[in-house]
Amino acid sequence: MSNSVISVISRFLEEYTTTTPNKLKVVDAYLLYILLTGALQFLYCLLVGTFPFNSFLSGFIACVGSFILGVCLRIQINPQNKGEFLSVSPERAFADFLFAHTVLHLVVMNFIG
Amino acid sequence: MDRCGLFGLFILSLALSGAQAVTPAHHLSLSDVARLQNLLSQQFTDLESAYYSVVGLKKLGAVIYDHKEVCQFLKSQLDPTSVDSLFFAAEASQAISGCEIPVSNETRDILLAAVSEDSTMTQIHRAVSALSSLGLPLASQEVVGALTARINKEDNVMAITLALQTAARLSQQAEFGGILEEIEDLTARLDDLGGIYLQFEEGLEATAMFVTAAYSLSDHVDIEPPLKEDQVIQLVNSIFSKKSWDSLAEAFSVASAAAALSNNHFHVPVVVSAQGPATVSHSQPTLQLLVTDVMSQPLASANVLVESAYAVASKSIILSQAPFTLNDGVFELNFMSSQPASGYYQFTVAVTGDNRLVANHVELKVKVSTEVAVTNMDLSVVDKDQSIGTKTTRVDYPSKAKSSFTADSHQNFAMSFQLVDVNTGVELSPHQTFVRLHNQKTGQEVVFVAEPDNKNLYKFELDTAERKSEFDSISGTYSLYLIVGDATLENPILWNVADVVLKFVDEDAPATIQAKTLYVPKPEIQHLFREPEKKPPTVVSNAFTALVLSPFLLLLILWFKLGANISNFSFSPSSILFHVGHAAMLGLMYVYWTHLNMFQTLKYLTIIGGVTFLAGNRMLAQKAVKRTEKK
Numbered sequence: 001m002s003n004s005v006i007s008v009i010s011r012f013l014e015e016y017t018t019t020t021p022n023k024l025k026v027v028d029a030y031l032l033y034i035l036l037t038g039a040l041q042f043l044y045c046l047l048v049g050t051f052p053f054n055s056f057l058s059g060f061i062a063c064v065g066s067f068i069l070g071v072c073l074r075i076q077i078n079p080q081n082k083g084e085f086l087s088v089s090p091e092r093a094f095a096d097f098l099f100a101h102t103v104l105h106l107v108v109m110n111f112i113g
Numbered sequence: 114m115d116r117c118g119l120f121g122l123f124i125l126s127l128a129l130s131g132a133q134a135v136t137p138a139h140h141l142s143l144s145d146v147a148r149l150q151n152l153l154s155q156q157f158t159d160l161e162s163a164y165y166s167v168v169g170l171k172k173l174g175a176v177i178y179d180h181k182e183v184c185q186f187l188k189s190q191l192d193p194t195s196v197d198s199l200f201f202a203a204e205a206s207q208a209i210s211g212c213e214i215p216v217s218n219e220t221r222d223i224l225l226a227a228v229s230e231d232s233t234m235t236q237i238h239r240a241v242s243a244l245s246s247l248g249l250p251l252a253s254q255e256v257v258g259a260l261t262a263r264i265n266k267e268d269n270v271m272a273i274t275l276a277l278q279t280a281a282r283l284s285q286q287a288e289f290g291g292i293l294e295e296i297e298d299l300t301a302r303l304d305d306l307g308g309i310y311l312q313f314e315e316g317l318e319a320t321a322m323f324v325t326a327a328y329s330l331s332d333h334v335d336i337e338p339p340l341k342e343d344q345v346i347q348l349v350n351s352i353f354s355k356k357s358w359d360s361l362a363e364a365f366s367v368a369s370a371a372a373a374l375s376n377n378h379f380h381v382p383v384v385v386s387a388q389g390p391a392t393v394s395h396s397q398p399t400l401q402l403l404v405t406d407v408m409s410q411p412l413a414s415a416n417v418l419v420e421s422a423y424a425v426a427s428k429s430i431i432l433s434q435a436p437f438t439l440n441d442g443v444f445e446l447n448f449m450s451s452q453p454a455s456g457y458y459q460f461t462v463a464v465t466g467d468n469r470l471v472a473n474h475v476e477l478k479v480k481v482s483t484e485v486a487v488t489n490m491d492l493s494v495v496d497k498d499q500s501i502g503t504k505t506t507r508v509d510y511p512s513k514a515k516s517s518f519t520a521d522s523h524q525n526f527a528m529s530f531q532l533v534d535v536n537t538g539v540e541l542s543p544h545q546t547f548v549r550l551h552n553q554k555t556g557q558e559v560v561f562v563a564e565p566d567n568k569n570l571y572k573f574e575l576d577t578a579e580r581k582s583e584f585d586s587i588s589g590t591y592s593l594y595l596i597v598g599d600a601t602l603e604n605p606i607l608w609n610v611a612d613v614v615l616k617f618v619d620e621d622a623p624a625t626i627q628a629k630t631l632y633v634p635k636p637e638i639q640h641l642f643r644e645p646e647k648k649p650p651t652v653v654s655n656a657f658t659a660l661v662l663s664p665f666l667l668l669l670i671l672w673f674k675l676g677a678n679i680s681n682f683s684f685s686p687s688s689i690l691f692h693v694g695h696a697a698m699l700g701l702m703y704v705y706w707t708h709l710n711m712f713q714t715l716k717y718l719t720i721i722g723g724v725t726f727l728a729g730n731r732m733l734a735q736k737a738v739k740r741t742e743k744k
Contacts, residue, residue, distance in 0.1 A: 026677045033668035037661055044657045048649045090740075091733035098729065102698060102722065109702050110711060 027074045031067060038063030058111035065104045073097045135346040136472045138309060139354040140384045140407045141371055148357070150175050152364045160190045164201035165365040171208040172372035173408070184212035193220050196227045200239035203246035216247050228255065230262040234272040237263060238279045245282040253287035256280075261291055270319050273299055277326035281333040289334055296327045297339045303348075310354070311347035321352045321366035328377040337379045342471045345380045349407055375406040382407055383415075383464050385475040388443055394482045394603060395536050398449035402437060402477075404464055416466045417444045422479070425457040432460075448479065454539060455483040455601040482601045483534050485541055486510070490530040490595075492611055494520050503527075506611075514611035517590065521616035526575040528563070528610075532597060540569040543599035548573050550584075550591040550613065559583045563595075577615055586617040687731035694725030 020028070041059050050056055076085050076093035085093075141149065153169040155162075163186060170177050177183065187205055191214065192198040199220065206212040227240035228251065237259055244251045260276045267273075273295050280292045303311045303320075313319040331338040340348075353371075358364040374382055388401040405411050417437040423430045431453050437444035457480050464473040492514060493505040508514045520526040528548065532541045542565055551558045559580075563573040591613050598605040648654075682688070698721050705714040 022675060022677075025675050026672060029668055029671035029675060032671070033664045036664035036667065040657070040661045040664070044661070048653055048657070049647075051646050051648055089737055091737045095729060095733055098695070102718070105699075105702050106705075106714070106718070109705050109714075112706060 021079070024074060024078060027070060027077070031070045031074070034063055034067045034070060038067065052113065054111055054113045058108045058113070061111075062104065062108040065108075066101070069097055069100050069104070072100075135309070135343050135350075136475055137346055137349045137353075137382055137384050137407070139350050140382075140405075141353050141367075141409060143409045145353075145356055146173065146371075146408055149173065149364055149368060152358060153361070153368065155361075157186075160187070160198055160201040160205075162361050163187060163190070164205045165361040167205040167208045169361075169365040169368040172368045174372075174410075177209055180209040180211060183209055187212065188214065193217065194223060196224060196236055196240050196243065199224060199247075200243045203243040207246045214247060216249065220247075221249050224249065225251070228259055230259050232259075232263075234260075234263045234267050234275045238275040241279045241282055251283075253283040256283055257287050257289070257292065264292075264295065270299060270302065270313050270315050270323065274319065274323045274326045277330045278322075281326070281329040285334065289330075293330070293334065293336065296330070299323055299327075300340060300344065303344075305347070306351075309347060310351040311344055312351035317352065317355055318363050318366045320348065321363075321370035324348055324352065325366070325369040325373045328373040328379070332378050335378070340380065342380070345374075346382055346472050349374065349382050353407060371408045375408050375410060377469075379469060380471045381412075381467065381469040382471045383412065383473045383475075384409070385417075385462060385464060385477070387477065387479075390480075391477060392480045392482055393448045395449060395484075396603075398447050399445045400448050400479060402444040402446075402462070403442075404444055411442050412464070412467070412470075414466045415464050415470075418463050418465065419446065420461040420463045420474070422448075422458050422460045424453070425459055425478075431458060437462075448481070452537070453481045454537070455481050455534065455541070457481075457601075480601060482603050483536060483541075484604045485532050485543065485597060485599075485602050485606065486535045487595065487597065487606060487608070488531045488533055490610065491528070492518060493527050494518050495525045495527050497523050497525060508610055510606070510608055513609055517612035517614055519614045519616070520575065520577050522578040522581075522618045524577060526577070526613055526615075528573040528593075530563075530571050530595070531569065532571065541599075541602075542569065543597055543602060545596060545598040546571060547596040549594040549596060550575075551594065552584075552587065552589055552591050554589055555587060557584070557587065575613075577617065581617045584615065584617065588614075588616045590614050683735070685732065685735065687728045687735070690728035691725055691732045694721055694728055697721045698725060 038060060041056065041063065045056050045060075073093055073096075075081055076088055076096075077090040088096075150170065150173055153166045153173070154175075155166065157163040157166050163183070167177060167183060184206065187202045190198070191202045199214075202214050206214050221244075224240045224244050227236050228244075229237075232240070237256070241251060241256055256279065260279060264273055264276055276292060277295060280287075280289055283289075302313065304314055305311055311320075313323065327338050327340070352367060355367075358367060374380070384403075384405050384407060386403050388403050391400065393400050402417060403411070404415050404417055417439075419432050419435040419437070421430055422432040422435075431451050432448075435446060435451075437446045439445075457478060460477040460479050462475045462477055464470055464475075487510045490508045490510065491505045492508060493503045495503045506514055506516075506518075518526060532543060532546070533539065534541055546563045546565075548561045548563050549558055550561075561573060561575070563571045565571045593610050593613050595606065595608045595610050698718065701714065701717055701721060705711075709717075
């Protein structure tokens with residue numbers, strides 16, 4: 001059982017490193033960073049308590065929101081998906097990404113307290 | 114069929130409403146009349162106030178002093194060219210004897226000229242009254258014509274009232290028909306307040322002057338005014354409810370109305386009231402009534418009669434058609450001679466002797482009070498199991514039992530007595546029959562009610578074991594009091610009958626008696642402010658802050674490994690502007706967190722965002738071009 005899991009994972013990693021373009025890997029690294037930050041915040045909340053609950057929420061929502069927007073950007077700039085996003089150029093995707101982030105930051109800053 | 118029923122119902126309701134006729138709620142008592150006279154007797158400074166004072170006092174039947182001085186004053190203040198001045202002087206001079214106002218031809222002409230359609234109603238009234246008081250001739254028909262024309266033009270209450278007053282000064286041969294109808298029209302304009310008051314919305318003066326004018330004209334033409342009895346009484350209530358008057362004119366109007374209602378030919382309202390409280394007893398067996406007119410003047414020729422008197426409790430009729438006797442201005446009836454039982458009685462009194470009398474059926478509630486005596490007071494201590502015979506001690510009022518009674522938990526203390534009317538020997542059942550036990554040492558008192566059985570014998574039983582909670586189980590000597598009281602008793606009783614020693618089983622009485630402290634200050638409430646939540650120690654927070662920031666390092670490392678770089682950075686103005694703008698936006702976020710509010714932030718954001726957007730648009734477009742070029 002574990003054997004097959006390990007082999008699946010190693011196969012996946014191999015395919016990933018070879019087939020994914022660099023640009024997407026950059027975005028993936030960013031997504032990983034966001035993920036870790038959010039997970040660590042959640043861990044703090046579990047261990048120590050929810051004392052400034054609004055701050056925890058805003059931080060966590062920032063991470064979640066950023067992750068989602070990052071995923072959207074990744075989908076939109078992936079050349080393999082070009083067929084589905086004919087009207088959206090990578091530049092347009094990036095501009096959308098920036099605008100959505102502005103709104104997200106506004107909300108997060110409002111709530112952080 | 115149902116038409117008949119409806120008609121019957123209508124007649125019935127009429128009959129019922131007639132049965133509950135209104136009686137005067139207000140009138141001028143002797144002190145009110147004195148106050149009114151005082152107000153009218155004040156020193157007058159001009160002709161108008163002289164008129165109100167002199168004529169008003171005359172109407173109240175008061176004595177006016179210094180006729181000569183008043184006459185001098187009138188003559189000196191008179192302005193023979195003014196209709197008003199002539200009116201005040203002429204009317205006032207008529208009220209005092211031996212005062213003649215000099216009249217010249219010019220005076221007469223001025224007055225006659227004022228009687229026309231073009232003068233105001235007040236002018237016509239004053240001119241006609243002056244002409245009449247000074248004994249000058251006037252053409253009544255012309256006056257009637259002028260009045261009728263004026264009524265059409267000035268349709269208000271005061272003007273029509275003045276028209277009525279003026280018509281009363283004309284000769285009896287004149288055609289009064291149209292003017293007489295105005296009385297009925299004005300009556301329709303009165304406002305009914307709760308069925309008790311009837312008045313004009315213009316106020317007291319208008320109502321009082323209307324009454325005066327209506328009766329003065331009706332007397333003059335000898336035709337009864339179209340006012341119903343209830344309306345007359347409601348007018349009386351409105352006019353005499355105010356006991357202090359704001360102006361001489363108002364006082365004058367009230368005095369005129371009082372005079373009009375006391376001696377006109379048609380309606381004289383009667384005021385019947387008891388002298389002192391309406392109570393009779395053996396010491397005071399006569400019921401005394403004052404029967405007067407609205408000015409508290411006794412009615413000379415009245416016969417007062419009790420139509421019926423019945424007991425409120427039992428509805429049995431005690432008296433029927435019993436006359437009152439007039440004794441020194443007061444009507445008396447010896448009610449105790451009919452030997453009524455104590456209690457309340459409803460009297461219906463009728464005043465006859467003059468068919469002008471209005472509201473001459475009055476309902477009166479009379480109380481008959483008596484004295485009570487306590488008889489056959491027997492006290493005993495009874496064993497609960499009835500094995501030991503009871504020893505009854507008789508106590509006579511007002512002495513106290515010689516020995517005290519002891520009752521412990523196996524015994525009951527019992528008391529029985531009777532309450533009788535001293536004068537008639539009839540058994541009474543007063544409202545309050547209480548037995549009070551008072552502990553001398555601790556100051557406690559417990560009150561019980563003694564109730565009569567069906568033979569009117571009052572009984573009270575104290576079960577020591579059952580009642581120990583009322584006494585807080587405190588044993589000791591208690592003084593026993595009997596309290597008897599009622600509204601119809603003249604001698605309420607508070608009698609210390611005996612001392613009772615009560616022994617309770619459990620000595621679980623509190624060591625010290627705490628008086629029921631209801632009204633002492635309560636303990637102060639300290640406000641607890643919301644405590645801030647427990648914060649984790651700073652070490653933990655700092656450690657986690659570092660931990661949360663660590664993935665950023667990881668990100669930089671990964672990017673470095675991937676070979677992400679900024680080598681493709683084009684130093685075009687739009688891209689520089691874009692990056693600067695973007696950095697500014699992030700800086701704005703920080704400033705928002707620390708200093709600003711949402712509105713300010715949005716304001717700055719639109720400015721910076723607008724610039725950034727334009728620059729970014731340009732920059733990305735350039736990038737896109739570059740990308741497609743490369744492809």
